[in-house]
Each structure stands twice: as C-alpha cells, then as structure tokens.
C-alpha cells in the first residue's frame with residue numbers, strides 16, 4: 001500500500017448503524033474518542049461526520065509535527081466502535097472523465113503499472129444528481145482500469161481487490177480496509193468496577209466489557225507486606241495497557257491485609273478463599289456505588305479454580321446487589337491467553353509476583369461451599385469486621401491511569 005497518497009480515513013462502524021433515534025449519541029461518542037486519541041500524536045486532525053459516515057482528515061501540524069499514517073492507524077485500532085479503517089483518496093470534482101482518471105491514478109499509486117489482480121468496482125452514489133447511476137459508474141471505471149493495466153481482470157464474485165467509488169458530497173476512492181477492534185464506543189454502555197488482579201484473566205475481562213461500551217474504574221486488593229510493591233506496580237502496568245482501549249481508569253488500591261489475617265485466624269481454612277472473595281466483592285460493590293458504577297466485573301470462568309465452581313460463584317454473588325459481569329465465564333484458559341496476547345497484557349500478567357490470594361490459600365479449598373455454612377462461619381468475624389472494613393476503606397489510594 002502506498003501510504004503517502006492518503007490524508008483521509010473513512011471510519012466504518014457497524015452496530016451503531018442500527019441504533020435508530022439514539023444513533024447520534026453513539027456517533028458523537030465515537031467522534032469524541034477519535035478526537036481525544038488524535039490529540040496524543042503529532043499532526044492536525046479534523047473529524048467530519050456525514051450521514052452514515054465518519055471521516056478523519058489528517059495533515060501536518062502548524063508546529064511542524066508530521067502526520068504519521070501508521071501512528072493514526074494504531075490509535076484507531078484501539079477505539080471500540082470502529083469496525084473498518086479505510087484510507088481514502090478524496091477529490092472535489094466528480095466529472096466522469098476525471099473520475100476515470102482519478103481511479104486509474106489511484107490504482108497506479110497503490111499497486112503500480114504491473115498490478116495483476118482480479119478486481120471489481122463497487123459504486124455507491126449518495127448524490128442522486130450525478131449523471132450516471134452506480135452500475136454505470138462501476139462499468140465505466142472498471143473499463144478504464146482494465147484499459148490502463150493489462151494484467152488486471154474483472155471477477156465480480158471473488159475479486160482480490162474491491163475498488164470502492166463513493167459519490168457523495170465529494171468523491172471517495174478506496175480499496176483497502178484495515179480491521180478495527182469492533183464493539184461499541186466506551187462510555188455509551190455505563191460504568192463498571194473491575195476487580196483487577198495481576199493475573200491473566202481480569203485484564204482480559206476488563207478489555208471485553210469495555211469493548212461493549214462500558215467505561216471502567218478498577219480495584220486491586222493488595223496485602224503488604226505479604227505482597228510486594230512490584231506486585232502492585234504490575235497491576236498498575238496492566239491497567240495502563242488496557243487503558244489504551246478502555247480510556248482512563250481510576251484504579252483503587254485497597255489494603256486487604258488485616259481482613260485476610262482476620263479470616264485466616266478465625267475461619268475454617270478450607271473456606272478461606274471463598275470468604276476472602278466475598279469480602280472483596282463487598283468492598284468492590286461499596287466502591288462501585290460511591291463511584292457511579294452499575295456493575296462489578298471479574299475475570300472468573302466456570303470451573304477454572306475451586307473458587308470458580310458454580311457453587312462458589314453462587315456464594316460470592318450472594319453478597320452483591322449489583323450485577324456481577326463475568327465476560328470470560330465460558331472461556332477456556334487458552335482462549336483467554338490468546339486475547340491477552342493480542343491486547344499485550346500477557347507478558348506482564350505472567351511476571352511471577354505473588355498475589356494476595358496465593359499467600360492465604362488452603363491446601364484443600366472447598367469446591368461446593370454451602371451459602372448458609374459460609375454465612376455462619378463469617379459470623380466468627382463479627383466483632384472485628386466492621387472496624388476492619390472501615391479501616392480498609394480509609395486505605396483507598398486512587399491512581400489515575402491513562403489521563
């Protein structure tokens with residue numbers, strides 16, 4: 001691809017297109033995210049919204065900062081809601097002669113004089129006053145291309161290249177499409193509190209739920225001195241990596257040590273993990289309410305470990321009134337690993353720093369906890385827990401990620 005001929009991108013979105021009267025809200029959110037992303041790289045950018053289409057016009061900045069094709073594409077690939085990123089050549093004048101000439105020039109610039117592909121021309125004619133209909137434009141341009149490039153052949157069923165010609169307020173020519181991340185613009189789907197550990201699963205869970213338009217805050221429970229600064233830093237790093245997709249995250253760090261020690265001291269050891277998870281959920285929910293979140297998000301997946309059997313999930317769910325979204329619930333570990341590699345969290349997630357859960361684990365944790373038994377054993381904490389919870393909330397350290 002000859003990147004130097006482009007200074008405009010056509011941004012295609014899919015699901016937003018079926019949103020009826022609310023569609024503009026989704027489009028406006030998408031435009032806002034594109035504008036915010038472009039502010040972080042050199043160059044000048046203008047986002048233009050026309051019915052059913054968003055265009056991003058790029059040029060070099062007044063301050064001499066150069067517009068960089070690859071940097072723009074990289075940014076757009078992280079914006080949920082975008083399905084395809086198409087570099088387009090735009091021209092003002094749509095006379096038929098010029099259209100043929102522009103199409104041939106485009107083809108030469110992109111693929112050279114020896115271009116040898118099968119192709120098809122696809123025309124969309126938004127401007128109804130144009131003298132030719134879309135079939136006629138396609139035939140006309142197709143003929144010009146075949147004439148100019150002897151090695152090109154038409155294949156209307158499975159062409160190697162689709163030459164798109166769109167006649168709207170201007171004429172747009174393009175043939176390449178770079179996949180975007182899909183999903184819905186962040187913020188159009190409410191807000192969630194992600195329980196973010198340093199593992200593989202929870203960053204992926206955050207990425208996935210954010211892909212559906214949910215913006216995130218996150219909470220990490222650490223247990224110094226049993227967990228180190230490096231373990232905390234790893235979670236901060238993971239939050240930074242996913243914030244390239246999710247947008248800014250307020251990461252709450254809660255000191256969980258005293259609660260864990262109390263559970264360890266007073267409760268049956270085979271129920272440690274499940275009781276600990278119930279307190280994590282309670283605290284996460286408290287923070288969720290305080291910060292305007294409508295749900296909790298975890299990286300749990302049925303059967304992955306003892307605390308993630310359905311019986312255990314029933315038991316952790318019981319302490320929450322907000323919905324607990326578990327986007328990985330039916331995923332195999334390998335599928336989760338693949339996503340974590342794709343979004344670049346994997347290498348950080350596997351760094352071997354201890355997690356608070358791994359320190360206080362029982363040799364034989366219950367896999368089928370009974371809620372009424374767990375409740376009874378939690379009463380063993382009743383004389384200290386209110387005080388410990390209040391103290392834990394006081395430790396809340398908020399780190400602004402990606403702002």
Ligand code: ATP
Nearest residue numbers: 195196197199200201202219220221298299300357
């Ligand atoms: P992960 O890879 O996300 O750490 P995991 O397989 O280790 O998950 P668990 O330790 O059982 O699973 O944790 C299940 C979920 O609970 C995690 O996905 C995460 O959402 C939450 N969680 C666990 N530990 C913490 C923690 N220290 N801080 C915040 N959330 C946590």
Ligand code: MG
Nearest residue numbers: 197198199355
């Ligand atoms: Mg974990």
